[in-house]
Each structure stands twice: as C-alpha cells, then as structure tokens.
Amino acid sequence: MPDEEVLEEGVLNPIKTEIQDPLLQAILEENGSPLAAPTELEQPAPLPDPVDEVDCVVIGTGAGGAPLLARLAMAGLKVVALEAGPRRNPITDYATDEKAQAFLFWNDERLSAGQNPVAFGNNNSGTGVGGSTLHYTAYTPRAQDDDLHLHRDFGVGVDWPFGIDELEPYYDELEQFLGVSGPTPYLWGAPRRRGYPLAPLPLNGAALLMQQACAQLGIQTSPAANAALSARYYQEGVGWREACTNRGFCQAGCNVGAKASMDVTFLPLAEAHGAEIRADAFVTEIERDEKGRVTGVVYEQYGVTVRQRCRHLFLCAGAVETPRLLLLNELALTSGQVGKHFMAHPGMQVWGTFSEDIRPYKGIPGGLISEDTHRPKDADFAGGYLLQSIGVMPVTFASQMARGRKLWGQQLRDYMRNYNHISGINILGDCLPHANNFLELAEEKDARGLPKPRLHFTAQENELRMNAHSEKLMREIWTAAGATDLWAYERYAHVIGTARMGLSGDDAVVNPDGRAFDVPNLYICDNSVFPSALSVNPALTIMALSLRTADKFLAAQARLDG
Amino acid sequence: MSAPVYPSGTVRALLATNLVTDATRAALQARLDAPVHEPEFFEPQTYALLQAVAARLIPQPDRAEPIDVAGGIDKRLAEGKADGWRYNAMPPDREAYRLGLGGINQAAQALHQQPFLALTEPQQDAVLEAVAAGTAPGENWQQLPIGRFFEEMLAELTENYYSHPLAQEEIGYVGMADVPGWTHIQPNDLEPREPKAD
Numbered sequence: 001m002p003d004e005e006v007l008e009e010g011v012l013n014p015i016k017t018e019i020q021d022p023l024l025q026a027i028l029e030e031n032g033s034p035l036a037a038p039t040e041l042e043q044p045a046p047l048p049d050p051v052d053e054v055d056c057v058v059i060g061t062g063a064g065g066a067p068l069l070a071r072l073a074m075a076g077l078k079v080v081a082l083e084a085g086p087r088r089n090p091i092t093d094y095a096t097d098e099k100a101q102a103f104l105f106w107n108d109e110r111l112s113a114g115q116n117p118v119a120f121g122n123n124n125s126g127t128g129v130g131g132s133t134l135h136y137t138a139y140t141p142r143a144q145d146d147d148l149h150l151h152r153d154f155g156v157g158v159d160w161p162f163g164i165d166e167l168e169p170y171y172d173e174l175e176q177f178l179g180v181s182g183p184t185p186y187l188w189g190a191p192r193r194r195g196y197p198l199a200p201l202p203l204n205g206a207a208l209l210m211q212q213a214c215a216q217l218g219i220q221t222s223p224a225a226n227a228a229l230s231a232r233y234y235q236e237g238v239g240w241r242e243a244c245t246n247r248g249f250c251q252a253g254c255n256v257g258a259k260a261s262m263d264v265t266f267l268p269l270a271e272a273h274g275a276e277i278r279a280d281a282f283v284t285e286i287e288r289d290e291k292g293r294v295t296g297v298v299y300e301q302y303g304v305t306v307r308q309r310c311r312h313l314f315l316c317a318g319a320v321e322t323p324r325l326l327l328l329n330e331l332a333l334t335s336g337q338v339g340k341h342f343m344a345h346p347g348m349q350v351w352g353t354f355s356e357d358i359r360p361y362k363g364i365p366g367g368l369i370s371e372d373t374h375r376p377k378d379a380d381f382a383g384g385y386l387l388q389s390i391g392v393m394p395v396t397f398a399s400q401m402a403r404g405r406k407l408w409g410q411q412l413r414d415y416m417r418n419y420n421h422i423s424g425i426n427i428l429g430d431c432l433p434h435a436n437n438f439l440e441l442a443e444e445k446d447a448r449g450l451p452k453p454r455l456h457f458t459a460q461e462n463e464l465r466m467n468a469h470s471e472k473l474m475r476e477i478w479t480a481a482g483a484t485d486l487w488a489y490e491r492y493a494h495v496i497g498t499a500r501m502g503l504s505g506d507d508a509v510v511n512p513d514g515r516a517f518d519v520p521n522l523y524i525c526d527n528s529v530f531p532s533a534l535s536v537n538p539a540l541t542i543m544a545l546s547l548r549t550a551d552k553f554l555a556a557q558a559r560l561d562g
Numbered sequence: 563m564s565a566p567v568y569p570s571g572t573v574r575a576l577l578a579t580n581l582v583t584d585a586t587r588a589a590l591q592a593r594l595d596a597p598v599h600e601p602e603f604f605e606p607q608t609y610a611l612l613q614a615v616a617a618r619l620i621p622q623p624d625r626a627e628p629i630d631v632a633g634g635i636d637k638r639l640a641e642g643k644a645d646g647w648r649y650n651a652m653p654p655d656r657e658a659y660r661l662g663l664g665g666i667n668q669a670a671q672a673l674h675q676q677p678f679l680a681l682t683e684p685q686q687d688a689v690l691e692a693v694a695a696g697t698a699p700g701e702n703w704q705q706l707p708i709g710r711f712f713e714e715m716l717a718e719l720t721e722n723y724y725s726h727p728l729a730q731e732e733i734g735y736v737g738m739a740d741v742p743g744w745t746h747i748q749p750n751d752l753e754p755r756e757p758k759a760d
Contacts (some may be wrong), residue, residue, distance in 0.1 A: 420733065447642075
C-alpha cells in the first residue's frame with residue numbers, strides 16, 4: 001500500500017514496475033518509460049487537480065460505463081471516469097488501415113488457455129475513450145425474454161434475476177437515442193412500442209447473396225438492426241451526427257461519426273453535464289476503509305500515480321479487466337464467483353467464393369440477419385443462435401484464413417487473389433457457463449508488474465452441437481447462393497461472465513441492481529455481470545444494464561436522502 | 563474460377579488523390595517508402611533464416627523487390643509489443659521465435675543434413691510441410707508447441723504482407739479510398755475508382 005503521507009497530496013511516487021523480460025527492461029531504461037508516455041498522436045491532458053472526493057468514479061468508458069456516466073452526471077452528481085486508453089480524434093487519427101488502427105485494441109498480453117483458446121486484441125477488446133465500442137460492429141439486436149431463462153426452459157445454466165420487461169424500456173430508449181437503423185416491424189421477438197428511428201442501412205454483396213439463398217430455403221431474413229446512422233441524426237448533447245458512408249470499417253474506428261460508439265454519443269452527453277473523463281488513466285488499486293467500503297482508487301497516468309477518493313465506485317472495465325481488478329485487490333470475493341463461468345459466444349463462420357464481384361470492404365460488414373435459428377425445431381442443444389452476413393477487411397481475413405485454413409506458400413497467395421469474390425456468414429450463439437471456463441491471475445507479470453490474466457476456455461458439448469448445426473445450415477445457404485470452395489472457421493468472440501449477477505451472494509458477485517453483495521458502495525456494470533451469454537450481440541444489453549444500474553443507484557440514493 | 567488478376571499501380575495512384583484521408587495516406591505511404599530493415603532483435607544469422615522461411619511461406623517470385631514481411635516481426639520483437647494475447651501453451655514471443663527458428667534448422671539438419679539456408683526450395687518446403695503437419699524432428703519442439711508456433715508465425719507474416727499497398731493492389735483492394743463513401747455496394751456494381759480484374 002502506498003505511503004499515507006504522500007497520499008495526502010494526491011500524487012504518489014510512481015510504482016516501481018517489475019519487468020521480467022531483460023530486453024524490455026533494457027529498452028525501458030534506455031528510453032525512459034515509453035509504455036506510460038503519450039504517443040505522438042495525442043497530447044497529454046493536463047493532470048487534474050487532486051479533488052478531495054467525488055460522488056462516483058467510473059472505471060471504463062465503454063458500453064458498460066458510458067451510459068451510466070451520463071445518467072449520473074445528468075442527475076447532478078460529481079462524477080469522474082477513468083479510462084485506461086487514450087482519447088483520439090476520429091476524423092484525423094483513424095486511418096482506413098487495419099494495422100494503423102491497432103491502437104484501438106487492448107494490446108496488453110492476455111494468456112489464452114483451454115482447448116479453444118480465445119483470441120483477444122482485435123477480437124473484441126478495446127481501449128481508449130469509448131472502450132470496445134470504438135471497434136464493435138454496432139450490431140444491436142435485442143435479447144428476447146427466453147434468452148434470460150435458459151435454466152427455466154432447458155434446465156441448464158442459470159436464469160437472469162429478472163425478465164425482459166426490466167430491459168425493454170432501456171432498449172427502446174437506447175434505440176431512439178443512438179439512432180439505430182433497422183427494419184420496422186422487426187420480424188422476431190415480442191411486439192415493440194416503437195419502430196426503429198431510422199430506416200435500415202443498404203444491403204451489400206454478402207447480405208444480398210444471403211438474402212436470395214435464404215429465400216430459396218424458406219429462411220426468413222431481414223436487414224440487421226445496426227447502431228450506425230442511415231441518415232443524419234440529431235443527438236441530444238452532441239448535435240448532428242452524419243450518416244454512414246458504407247465505408248465498411250466498422251470493426252475498427254468510424255471516422256465519420258455515424259457509428260454509435262460511446263465517444264460520439266454518451267460521453268459527450270456526460271461531459272456536457274459536467275462529467276470529467278480522464279484518459280490514459282490505468283487503475284491499479286481500489287482502496288477501502290476498515291468497514292470494507294471503497295474509499296477511492298489509485299491509478300497511473302503519464303508515469304505518475306494518482307489517488308482519487310470517491311463515495312461510490314462503478315467498475316465497468318469489461319469481463320477481463322473487471323475480475324482482474326477484483327482479484328488483484330481481493331475485493332468482492334466471498335461468493336467465489338469472481339473470474340468463474342467465463343463465456344464466449346460461438347462465432348462459427350462459413351466462407352465461400354462467388355462468381356459475382358462482391359468487394360467485401362463496402363457497406364456495413366453485417367448487413368443481413370436471421371433469427372429463425374433462435375430456437376431451432378431440430379436442435380440437439382439448449383439455446384440458439386442468430387445468423388449474420390459478413391463482409392471483411394483484407395488483413396483480418398488473410399490472417400484468420402492462415403490460422404483456420406492453414407494455406408501457405410503459393411496456395412495462400414492464389415486464394416487471396418479471390419478476396420473481392422469472397423463472402424461469409426457467421427453465427428452469434430449462446431454459450432453455457434461451465435466450471436472449466438474461468439479467468440485467473442497468472443504468475444507472469446505485465447510491464448506494470450501486475451499479473452497477467454489467464455483465461456481458460458473449452459467449448460463444451462452444447463457449443464459443439466450448436467457449431468455443427470450451424471455449420472451445416474450455413475453451408476446449405478452458401479451452396480444455394482452458388483458459392484464454391486467453402487470452408488468453415490470455428491471461433492469464439494465476446495467475453496462474458498466472470499462476475500455474475502444473481503439473487504444471492506452465495507452464488508453471485510452482484511445483486512440484480514448491479515451492486516456487489518460484499519461491498520455496499522461498489523457497483524459492477526459490463527458484460528462480466530451477465531448470468532448467461534444471450535443468443536444476440538451483447539452491446540445493446542450492456543448499455544441497457546448500464547442505464548438500469550444508474551437508475552437503481554439513483555433511486556436508492558433518493559430513498560436515503562428522503 | 564481462375565484467380566482474378568488486377569492491374570498494378572492502382573493503389574499508388576489512389577494515394578495521390580484526395581479520395582484517401584491524410585491519416586490513411588501516411589500509414590500506407592510509410593510502408594511503400596520504408597528503407598531496408600536492419601535487424602535489431604535477431605542475430606544476423608537468425609534473421610537470414612527468418613527471411614528464408616518467410617520467402618517460402620509467402621513466396622514472391624513475381625516481384626523484383628519482394629515485400630519485406632520479416633522486418634515487421636523483428637521490429638515488433640525489438641519494441642516488446644504484443645497484439646493483446648498469446649497461447650498459454652507458448653512461451654513469450656521472443657523466446658518462441660528463437661526456439662521455433664532453431665527448431666526449423668534442427669528439422670532441416672535431421673531431414674536433409676544441412677541448415678535450412680543451404681537447402682533447395684523444394685527441400686525447404688518439405689521441412690516447412692513437416693513443421694506445419696507437426697511432425698518435424700528437432701529437440702526444440704519438446705519446449706515449443708510446433709503447431710501453434712507455425713500458426714502464429716504464418717499469421718504474422720500474412721498480416722505483414724497484406725498490409726502492404728502493393729499486396730493490396732494484387733488482390734484488388736481499394737477500401738482505403740473511402741473519402742467520398744461508397745454508393746455502389748451491390749454485387750458486380752463497381753465505382754469508377756475500383757479496378758476491374760483483367
């Protein structure tokens with residue numbers, strides 16, 4: 001623990017990092033500390049004045065942290081968000097180039113174990129003001145009520161501690177606020193009070209090919225709901241945002257502002273209401289008093305260690321860094337659930353070559369959706385999945401082709417010449433929690449001297465059956481569309497679970513309002529609290545939970561004040 | 563279907579136009595203009611071995627000056643950068659590359675009684691086929707999962723290759739020229755700036 005006297009001044013001596021790699025150590029000694037220094041693309045923000053105590057600190061500015069930050073600021077609370085990554089200007093900093101955008105990803109090394117080690121980095125882990133929403137594809141399907149009740153319906157997994165009626169008002173609010181483009185009426189799920197505020201985005205090559213083939217096979221399809229604007233849209237607290245230009249770069253940073261990442265939606269709204277966002281602020285410690293209440297956090301920023309006191313802490317760092325911080329700080333551990341029941345969505349892909357000239361870099365990558373496979377009649381598994389058409393950028397495609405298809409040499413170059421004729425379909429499927437899938441702290445340290453996280457993931461029987469079912473169906477669809485040279489790529493994406501929400505502190509880390517059972521002023525809000533994985537992309541549900549957690553918190557404060 | 567052949571020069575021509583943003587141009591032009599990379603991390607002998615392996619995994623007989631795919635690996639390892647994850651079964655990247663390249667040489671010795679660099683191209687391919695299949699001899703493979711190493715190295719070389727503007731020309735990719743946006747996004751519906759295959 002840091003020295004109390006130094007702490008009084010709000011600025012501590014930098015932590016002496018413990019670096020194991022001798023070469024890295026030599027480089028650091030030679031060059032100072034490049035890991036902590038701002039890059040040439042960003043100017044360091046002036047260090048904030050040490051503030052005595054704020055109402056709330058929010059760790060993480062992604063889909064879990066940003067909506068509630070805005071909500072709390074709008075309620076008049078003094079709030080500070082700490083973001084591990086930098087703040088960028090999308091218009092000037094986001095090249096349309098996959099390598100040049102590597103700064104959007106969480107590139108600190110994570111160790112991937114198990115039979116199906118999950119890829120991180122560009123596979124769903126972002127950093128920077130906006131978090132992973134900076135590079136999510138902005139798919140925003142709603143979860144359906146039965147997604148929250150796998151145990152009730154199938155006797156496996158665990159149910160959410162509430163039904164969809166708790167999320168529905170937030171889904172509705174978010175779709176209107178973000179400006180989701182989508183079909184009205186939506187073909188699947190419960191009827192809705194309102195349609196999507198904007199018309200669907202246009203279908204690209206992959207989407208049209210999938211649409212025609214599915215029509216032949218009797219599978220219903222629809223343009224996907226996507227939080228990229230199909231027309232200019234006025235955003236409360238932000239102003240006008242421009243329409244999508246079909247740039248196709250949604251899996252990286254949008255330089256148009258059409259994609260509803262948090263940096264162009266909730267974060268400006270939060271700042272307009274007085275929230276303070278501190279970039280490049282990496283939290284290392286969560287401090288408590290003798291009663292176990294959180295009193296503040298300690299973070300590193302530009303090589304300096306800073307303490308921020310707070311009355312309440314919202315931990316929204318994602319399903320890897322959230323449990324990592326809890327484990328590092330030995331916080332909220334009594335349920336034994338922190339790090340446990342890590343889930344990753346099956347994201348099986350089938351790729352094919354077409355005679356048509358498709359140009360997979362144009363249009364939103366995932367233009368078409370089907371939820372006919374939400375609960376397939378011939379399923380031999382619990383839960384279900386949805387189907388999405390996929391476009392892809394060349395480096396990402398070539399890389400996973402090399403890994404998955406194992407072509408090399410002249411064969412690799414010959415196959416890649418067909419890039420403009422290639423289209424994919426993928427699934428996004430539910431995943432059951434399993435005791436063998438978990439996060440732990442490794443012995444190996446990162447550049448800050450903190451243990452790296454190690455994640456164990458092995459696809460279980462249910463995931464494997466779902467993969468087999470979906471691969472067969474996707475091959476049928478692509479064959480009907482006229483594709484040749486089909487190949488399937490088994491992958492897992494999105495990190496979910498690890499600090500689950502439930503009715504009792506015996507088997508859950510947070511209660512249905514997102515508050516930690518162990519720590520009265522600690523809230524957790526991100527994909528780590530999901531009790532089950534859902535058979536839809538998680539971002540919209542993370543945001544809905546974020547707004548709900550903020551409202552539950554504000555209501556509880558009002559009761560205390562009243 | 564035979565693989566499409568695209569005209570050369572398209573990406574370089576686009577870089578000179580205002581269809582490309584400044585940030586995009588800077589990233590791509592830097593790769594076109596990069597000087598010959600001098601190894602910083604690997605010993606010269608090991609670096610020559612990596613280059614020889616890269617030349618078989620991403621062969622470029624059609625290029626007078628091959629795109630440098632090995633230099634990026636040396637540079638990344640020297641800088642101590644990671645891409646966010648690694649297989650738990652693998653040692654840290656620097657150790658993995660040293661062990662893996664050493665293992666390739668051991669396999670070359672065992673299979674052809676010569677170091678990899680001294681082998682003919684078909685012999686080199688045979689060694690790499692054995693590494694890809696996980697059957698290559700060599701004591702280093704006792705410490706390094708052979709399949710994972712091959713996958714990691716191939717993926718990194720492939721990424722370095724297709725990040726280069728000339729490789730992007732080869733496959734007809736012009737997604738970088740996105741300033742006006744794309745309005746013709748249906749199959750077979752090209753914009754004037756999209757090159758057609760011959």
